[in-house]
Amino acid sequence: MAGPGVTAAEARERIRHGEHTGPTVGLAPGHVQANLVIIPEEHALDFSRFCVRNPKPCPVLEITEAGSPVPRTLAPGADLRTDVPRYRVYEAGELVDEPVEIRNYWRGDLVCFLLGCSFTFEAALLAAGLRLAHLDQGRNVPMYATNRECVPSGPFRRPLVVSMRPYRPKGVPRAVSITARYPMMHGSPVHIGDPEALGIGDLEQPDFGDPVDVHDGEIPVFWACGVTPQAAALEAGLPLVITHSPGHMFITDRRDAEYAL
Template sequence: MSLRAVEAFGGPREARQAIREGRWTGPTAGLCPGYAQANLVVLPRQFACDFLLFCQRNPNPCPLLEVTDAGSWEPRRLAPGADLRTDVPRYRIYRDGRLEGEPTDVLDLWRDDLVAFLFGCSFTFERALLEAGVPVRHLEEGKNVPMYVTNRACDPAGIFRGPLVVTMRPIPVELVPRAVQVTARFPGAHGAPVHVGDPAALGIRRLERPDFGDAVTVRDGEMPVFWACGVTAQAVALESKASLMLTHAPGHMFITDRKDADLSYD
């Protein structure tokens, strides 16, 4: 099914229904413009307090939007009636720091002790960038956003530690200040860039080889601009070695009922 076909369903509930029924399993960039998307991390209750502290210490990559009660799969604040076990196009299963699989639902893995964390996603501010005349290359090229593991360490909490992950969007040099201003208004969706310019300063050797997502074209007169990314939690999963961590697959986000503007301070 094409992106245009999914958009034809209407709003987030229709898109989540298409995802739940397996009619959309791809990345969610560009889906339901005007509505916020969210990263998902699910952990056993024994690790929840440490991860909550990790998010509080690292609000740039992990801007918390909601934490569910143990055992609950319904994000009542962001999308009442939704099901976090089925309403993400593709999940990732980590056990003891190893990636075990990428299913399209986690119904058979859900337990009464699992706590879900939802935090903002940079897909949320892309509509505002476009409205400000700033191009978004991965949307133009029909790709997933490129993501890179950096040499910057997050502030650890309990067992959770690891490197910052960033997304990259190539921006015409003259539009970089505008891109910074626009995205700074969205602290609930990672906010302003963490770095502009030389990828080597973040330990990124080759832009054409992202660690997650797809490479995009960087044209003459453009500068790579980097934003903190919620996939940081997955890099942390590899180092923390929690007995179980369920997440979204990179770029395959949870679509909420909240408007983009709800995550902005306009």
């Protein structure tokens, strides 16, 4: 189990009181940050099944009770209506608001899914001396829609989204084995090398995030990405879906190292 998680609770308190409304990267280091997808209970079983069928992009860390904003296993003192720095609210798949709290959108039938995020394995890569090109270049990680369909469930169906990090050949095996230790944070890569085999025509035109320079001799390495479940939820056309805003994650009490195999 986690230690007292003081720094995580402190970070959430600052966020709750509007003192931090920006991205969460670097906050409460060592603590698991999570993707958030909130949907009506009516669709929660279908979404849960979608996640079970596609565990690499959709590793579920917690599902809350309908109407409860408390993630009881990840952070029992937190409130998912206020403790994320910025949310995105979608109605019938259309973005209608990007607020700093969602109390006025809250309903008794809403279920929160918290999913593992690549921040955990990125910290492990950095700790092992494997640099992150997007960090070095001051950009967001590039993400791409692929030609690989996820296994559908009910209204949830979409192609896998991947994130890409380039490495030199000698770094690739270490990047694989380090990230494989975190199956609940997308785990090992889904693909190494040829972008075209994933249906990615041009690495310089990511579907989400920013392009990064891939230098001569570097190989693009692709990991399953948490944008997949978010996009699946949006594209299902549900009357209401609420997610975190990109990079504005939920900070849990749990520690990255607890999830390492």
